[in-house]
Amino acid sequence: MPINKPDDKPVKPAKKAATPQLVRGMHDILPTDWPWWNFIFNKVEEVAMCYGYERIETPILEKTQLFTRAIGNTTDIVEKEMFSFVDQSGDHLSLRPEYTAGIARAYIEHGMLSLPQPVKMFSYGPHFRHERPQAGRYRQFWQFNFEVLGETEAVADSQLILAAAALFERLQLPVTFAINSVGCPDCRPKYRQVLIDYYRTKRSEMSDEAKKRLTRNPLRLLDSKEEALIEINKNAPQCVDHLCENCRNHFVKLLEHLDEVEFTYQLSPNLVRGIDYYTRTVFEVWGEDGAASAFGGGGRYDNLIEEIGGRATAAVGFACGIERIVAELKKKQVPVPPRQRPDIFIASLGEAARKKALKLFEDLRRQGVTVAESFTKSGLKSQLETANKIGASFALVIGQKELMDDTIIIRDMENGIQETVDIQKVSLEIAKRLEHKAARSVPA
């Protein structure tokens, strides 16, 4: 039965669908991006290994309540930035806006308190916040994250900061560490009141937005970028002057540890963070433009695990935004290992040679050589062009002539020198050349 009758009217072409677009704030990580991403992941893993962190990955989806309890109801993250929904079974779920809550949940749920303490774990993966996107700010963004759970001593904070510093050193990015202490439930409320009293005397100079915040989350006034507030903040009472004795000792010890290893940091009395669970130590990692170019931050969260239902467990951690680091690596032109290039490209001329080439591809692949081909291209020129574009080290050429006398041509793509060898010996010859090449490229 004919599919089309001759007199069928041509089907009216359907209205062209809208060009598919990314969901707002999402982004693709393309093959050309991966050298930077892999570079970062590799450095994260290296540093994690040096400092004794093991990898953990928790789900992207958690109960909404986990985040509201952990992060705080009056934070922007919880109030307006979470991707939350009710699933088919009526569960209230959210895409994770940060790592720590999920890690703390896993710590409790898997009884990690019975492991030798502290438990040090690292992670990297995507997170979601429903904010207005702009440069360095996405709705799906990646973070790497380091957590030390089950340790109250300031030495843990210090070493965590040093690990973060070691990482940025390996990433070859100059950064500043801004450090502060925000106290604990004993001393923070008192400081908070002192702060409120101070700002009340300045009400006439404050914007409506700032006044609103004064009642909701006065600490956050401290790191405002509003010009009027920056001026007001210059004389604001500092948290470090109102710490209780324990918090003060903790902070002093932290700084002493850092001084001990001659680590340079910046004391930042106005540094507060947008998440409620922080206690005592808070810090941020800044690029060259200061707070505006923060790569990440972290701090201590001694009450979080108890808060969400575990046994009281002190902990400290930090996280950084990977997209921001990728952007900075590109901007600074930090050299990263290039995309993988195949060792060998097989070019074939003619049907018979192509069959042989297919076999050769499999043989070499088994041998552990990375091989590329372009079986569907016919001309030798276009095949070599392809070999060149994908950066193969050597091309193998097999055509009629070689087929007849059981040989193959090995062409060095770097200098164009080529040699005809017995096809039986091709694996051996290739292995030899690759080894030679590898030896030459290793810096002395």
Next chain:
RNA sequence: GUGGCCAUAGCUCAAUGGUAGAGCAGUGGCCUGUGGAGCCACUGAUACGGGUCCGAUCCCCGUUGGCCACCCCA
């Protein structure tokens, strides 16, 4: 969430109230025998929806997306 700027081919950029053009990239050919600056040809676009108009890629409105600032943060 608020405000501003913007959207033409895969990329970078032209042009026009009256048939949208280039470079690069891609594909094919010259070429069953040699890539990293050869020659030739081809493919490919006005984000989406509506309005004004004889006619809209251009003017207007809306939507979507991007960038920037605010906000916030990673």
